[in-house]
Amino acid sequence: MNEGKKNALDEAHGISRIESTISDAGRVAGLARKMCLRAMALVAMSVGLYLHASVSFAQDASMLDERVSQQNIVTTICRPGYADTVSPPFDDMMELKDRLLAERGIDAGHGTRYALDRRVPIVLGGSPDAQDNLDLLPWGGHKGERRKELLTAKLKRCVCEGRMSLTDAQAAIAGNWSAHYAGFGSAPCDDDSGVASIGSDGS
Structure with missing residues (x-):
């Protein structure tokens, strides 16, 4: 028991x-x-x-060109050669570049390593000459101008084909654009394999 x-x-x-x-x-x-x-x-x-x-x-107005809007992209940024018609003279832009190099303590002899960058490119409605829209970027590298130009070209095509709004394209290229570059293959306008395959050295 x-x-x-x-x-x-x-x-x-x-x-x-x-x-x-x-x-x-x-x-x-x-x-x-x-x-x-x-x-x-x-x-x-x-x-x-x-x-x-x-x-x-x-959408900072000081960086954008007030002449460009979603309604007139066909006659502005989507028109072949548009950027050339609104860009300041080359010599004027080089003077601005030299000023930025001096402000940042970069030796003028190393100036060819850098591009005079527009934070919002002209072909995406950025101001051609506003101080707030100008910057310096190295030509090569993960965050270099060559890589940014490829992203810019693709965004412009997406806008001009009506597959992306101008505002969305400006948001993608402004600020930390390299993050958008890395993930752009999964975006709706993703038929350009060249953007995804470029190397980190910009080549």
């Missing part, structure tokens, strides 16, 4: 331990789910803030 009671108690204790283990596992799984959901929410929030900042940056 005592042996039977002992076995019954052992069995009860065993069941209790199993139930406790299952309960602990459930709590751990629940905590993991909560942490996963919080992480996803933070990622979504970060992406939203980044896109909002990019759009705001791109």
Whole structure:
């Protein structure tokens, strides 16, 4: 009789331990789910803030050409040779480049390593000569001008084919444009394999 009671108690204790283990596992799984959901929410929030900042940056009026709008892209940026008709004289732009080199403490002898960049290119509605739209970029490298020119050309084509709005293209090229470059193959206008395949040295 005592042996039977002992076995019954052992069995009860065993069941209790199993139930406790299952309960602990459930709590751990629940905590993991909560942490996963919080992480996803933070990622979504970060992406939203980044896109909002990019759009705001791109729509800074001091960087844009007021003559260009979504309504007139056919007669402006999508017209062959448009950029040449609104660009300042070459000598004037070189003077601006020399000024930027001096402001940043870059030796004039190394000037050929850098391009005079427009944060929002002319062919995407950027101002040709506004100071706020001018910058210096190295020609090569992951964040160099050659790579940016490829992204610019593709964005312009997407806009002119009606597959992307001018505002979206400006947001993609402004700010941290190299991040858009890296992921542009998954964007709706993604039929140019050349953009995705270019090397990090810009060649």
